[in-house]
Amino acid sequence: MAGFNWFQRSFDKSNSADADAKQAEAKAPEPSQAPTPATPQLSSEDYLKWAKAAYQNIQKQQAETKTDDSAAEAAPVEAVEETVAAVTETEAEAVEESVAGESAVETEIAEPAETSAAEPDSAISESLETVESTVEASVVEPAAEAEVPTVEPAAVEPAAEPEPVAPRPFWAQAEEERLQRLAQLEATAIAEPEPEPAPMAAVAAPPAPVLPDIDLDEAFLWSAEVLAAQGRRPDDISAEEITWLNKLRQGLNKTRLGLVNQLKAIVGQGPLNDDAVTEIEALLLQADVGVAATDKVIEALQARMRQEVLPPDQAIAYLKSILRDMLNAPLANSHNLAFTPEKGSFNIWLMTGVNGAGKTTTIGKLAHIAKKSGYNTLIAAADTFRAAAVEQVKTWGARSDVEVIANPGQNTDPAAVVYDAIAASQSRNIELLLVDTAGRLQNKKNLMDELAKIRRIVDKKAPDAHVEALLVLDATLGQNGLRQAEVFAEAANLSGVVLTKLDGTAKGGVALAVVEQLGLPIRFIGAGEGIEDLRPFSSYEFVEALVSG
DSSP states (O other), X not given: OOOOOHHHHHHHHHTHHHHHHHHHHHOTTOTTTTTGGGSSOOOHHXXXXXXXXXXXXXXXXXXXXXXXXXXXXXXXXHHHHHHXXXXXXXXXXXXXXXXXXXXXXXXXXXXXXXXXXTTTOHHHHHHHHHHHHXXXXXXXXXXXXXXXXXXHHHHHHHHHOSSOOOHHHHHHHHHHHHHHHHHXXXXXXXXXXXXXXXXXXXXXXXXXXXXXXXXXXXXXXXXXXXXXXTTOOGGGOOHHHHHHHHHHHHHTHHHHHHHHXXXXXXXXXXXXXXXXXXXXXXXXXXXXXXXXXXXXXXXXXXXXXXXXXXOHHHHHHHHHHHHHHHHHGGGGTTSOSSOOOOTTSOEEEEEEOXXXXXXXXXXXXXXXXXXXXXXXXXXXXXXXXXXXXXXXXXXXXXXXXXXEEOOXXXXXXXXXXXXXXXXXXXXXXXXXXXXXXXXXXXXXXXXXXXXXXXHHHHHHHOTTSEEEEEEEEEGGGTTHHHHHHHHHHHHHOOOEEEEEOGGGOSOTTHHHHHHHHHOOOEEEEEOSSXXXXXXXXXXHHHHHHHHOO
């Protein structure tokens, strides 16, 4: 079963209005659930019904996935069983042929000497009758005359000697040997298929990814409410989305616990006034939102306060809308709203950043997302400076099942690696090339010039490619990451930011500072060390996870 397409997820939300109307008409049993996400406000009861419907749909999806996996595992087992049966039948046929050949030889040997003992043995008499019937068509009478004299001397000799029962023990001995050989052949035929279960286990070895255990608990209800508020349908929800929203919320716990609790305490005292706005300003600065972004938030709150007095719930909702507008501001200009590789064309994504920001890990996680979303992906290991960087990229490529183009030498020219990777991508119809570059400080001019050289090679070698340069920022650095982003933006013509390590800091507000001061949109966020812990950025989900209690 194919994984959830995270790149296509943004398109589903932006173009879901017509699809919602069509599917609402097609699905008569759910007339109340289909249009409800499009309504501006839902009651708590509506959210609960929506969450239950989504939970049932996820359970159904997981049951179908398990059924498909079990069928896929059973198919190789049946094939192996058929192979074993075929081998057994072939060996059995060989045994029967050998037995038939032995019986024919024994019949020929026993013909001259067994005529005297033909009466007690019915099997031999049947063989003699078969021989006589075949000869009867040509010479019947001469054969009969010839057989009479041969029978008389043969019958007299064994009858005269009581002890030489040699012909019978010889036949009995031959029969015993035949049975022994048959037993050996049967034992061999049974013994050979026994090692076959080993390939059976090998075929079933790569199971499908373990499905996350989803419980209808408070975390699920919160995630369902966030998705429903975006206009999503219950039958369009994936377990991966629920799991990711829970991880994002847990990752922002440190920031939220220091911000939301005090924020609610301030607005819970009553309508917002100047003193409350001052306290909110201090909270935003502590969350590393930055001076410029904080001033913008405070100005918006004060402007609204001049118009009307805001109750606590409306104040929180208005604060959320301000934060979302700030995060979406760069997308209103020249940047694309949906950051996704163009299917069927060549896309190149350059990953830049300082040492330790998580570029190589981000490369592996992006490759995993692209592979699951159906893109032909390749990785260029252009970090030839750091020790073991190439091996680390190869490890992530193996985990993502994506090939890595690397130079076996050390301290080689990274631009040459990128050149080879572009040539390989063009020959293999690759849709997304992820380029891992060496970590460099923003004050190292020679390294920054090297980054600019890589960009020139890309523009020259692949002039028709869709090139994006992403800056990987460590969220734990807070405001210090802004200066890095400014210098990297000049050298690499950045088109977005990947914010990592959000789960290890109380400075999650740095996302607002990056967007406000640099004018760069956030494209991806990471909230964990696992391969599934990096996802496309959603301003709505980020603000809900940041501000909601």
